[in-house]
Amino acid sequence: MKARLALILAASTFAAISHASAQDREAGWDIGAEVIYQDSSDVSFEGGTRLSFDADWGIALSFGYRFNHRLELGFGIDWQETDYDAVFQSGLAPDLQIPVSGSMEAITPRVWLNFSFMEGPVTPFVNGGVGWAFIDTNIPNSRVQVGCWWDPWWGYVCTPYQSTKGIDDFTYQVGAGVRWDIGDAYTMRFAYEKHWLDYSRANSTPDFDHWKIGFAFRY
Numbered sequence: 001m002k003a004r005l006a007l008i009l010a011a012s013t014f015a016a017i018s019h020a021s022a023q024d025r026e027a028g029w030d031i032g033a034e035v036i037y038q039d040s041s042d043v044s045f046e047g048g049t050r051l052s053f054d055a056d057w058g059i060a061l062s063f064g065y066r067f068n069h070r071l072e073l074g075f076g077i078d079w080q081e082t083d084y085d086a087v088f089q090s091g092l093a094p095d096l097q098i099p100v101s102g103s104m105e106a107i108t109p110r111v112w113l114n115f116s117f118m119e120g121p122v123t124p125f126v127n128g129g130v131g132w133a134f135i136d137t138n139i140p141n142s143r144v145q146v147g148c149w150w151d152p153w154w155g156y157v158c159t160p161y162q163s164t165k166g167i168d169d170f171t172y173q174v175g176a177g178v179r180w181d182i183g184d185a186y187t188m189r190f191a192y193e194k195h196w197l198d199y200s201r202a203n204s205t206p207d208f209d210h211w212k213i214g215f216a217f218r219y
Contacts, residue, residue: 025069025119025181025218032187032216034060038080039209046201048089048097053208056082062214064114072114074129081105108133108171114179121181125191131171133197141165170198177212187216 036058043051058080064072083103090096112129140162148158177191193210 025066025121027068028066029063029219030066030072030074030187030216031063031219032061032214034062034076034189034212034214036060036078036080037211038082039211041206041208043206044203046203047091049087050089051084051086054083054085056080058082060212060214062216064216069119070116072116074110074112074114074127076110076112078106078108078110078131080108102138104138105136106133110171110173112173116179123179125177125179127173127175127177127191127193129173131173132168133171134168135166137165137167139165167199169200172196172198173210175210181218185218187218189214189216 038053038056038058040055041053043053045051058078060076060078062074062076064074066072081103084101086100086102088098088100090098108131110129110131112127114125114127116123116125118124142163144160144162146158146160148156151157173193173195175191175193177189180188182188189212191212191214193212195208195210197206197208199206
């Protein structure tokens with residue numbers, strides 16, 4: 001009997017706190033940042049070339065508009081630099097393969113919808129969104145050139161540079177996580193997201209696992 005009363009009391013207290021705190025998540029803005037952990041992934045491409053991406057870290061800036069306690073439209077930009085090991089398949093000699101190591105940089109503007117299941121300060125949520133990834137492979141695609149200019153401190157300066165191969169493609173995502181509204185103005189989020197890159201030269205759509213933890217201000 002005591003255990004049942006304690007359980008009812010705890011549930012009632014949690015419901016009261018949730019209802020009171022829910023008033024702080026009415027229409028308004030969230031502005032914050034996230035740390036991204038991208039798990040390792042293998043991708044195969046046409047012709048037999050293969051890439052193995054290392055697990056690596058990234059950062060994101062995000063802001064969202066809350067329509068109500070449960071529905072939020074989010075905007076953001078992700079930045080990542082990921083190391084990889086590749087095996088390039090020769091197009092002339094079937095038995096010739098070249099191992100290559102390098103790193104690529106990706107900047108991805110995104111937009112998504114979050115739906116929270118509860119109105120209280122702690123709630124699970126799901127999301128889905130789209131974006132466009134701009135990727136610098138850091139693979140040279142031209143000869144080294146020299147550019148010269150007048151520097152205000154060093155005078156006439158010449159520097160060698162080399163352009164690299166870049167690609168850009170459509171991305172989409174789904175995810176789930178937990179949101180914790182702390183007090184009147186702060187929010188913590190922890191989420192898992194699956195991202196896909198719609199790259200035509202891959203044998204299948206490359207996918208990447210993202211784990212995110214973030215902090216935001218509520219207005």
